[in-house]
Amino acid sequence: MTRVSVDPEICQAAAFYVGTVPAVFTLGPDSIVALNAGQRLDAGPIDVPPELVELVRTARGYCPSGAIEVSEE
Ligand code: SF4
Numbered sequence: 001m002t003r004v005s006v007d008p009e010i011c012q013a014a015a016f017y018v019g020t021v022p023a024v025f026t027l028g029p030d031s032i033v034a035l036n037a038g039q040r041l042d043a044g045p046i047d048v049p050p051e052l053v054e055l056v057r058t059a060r061g062y063c064p065s066g067a068i069e070v071s072e073e
Contacts, residue, residue, distance in 0.1 A: 002053045005044030008032045011067040017059040
């Protein structure tokens, strides 16, 4: 299972990918990245649906601060 987590402490609030993968990423306070984990905002890790894994990896590749972490468990 692919999992993703974010680090709001190092996020620079660019947030372009939120519209690309809205099922996974959203914005928290001050436009800092958060994960869309059901009804709650969370830093994760959360499971990534298989059909969204490539999009999440792409988002990680674009993140200038390394705030998105993708892992395999
Ligand atoms: S791309 Fe990275 S630094 Fe920019 S908003 Fe997303 S997580 Fe934060």
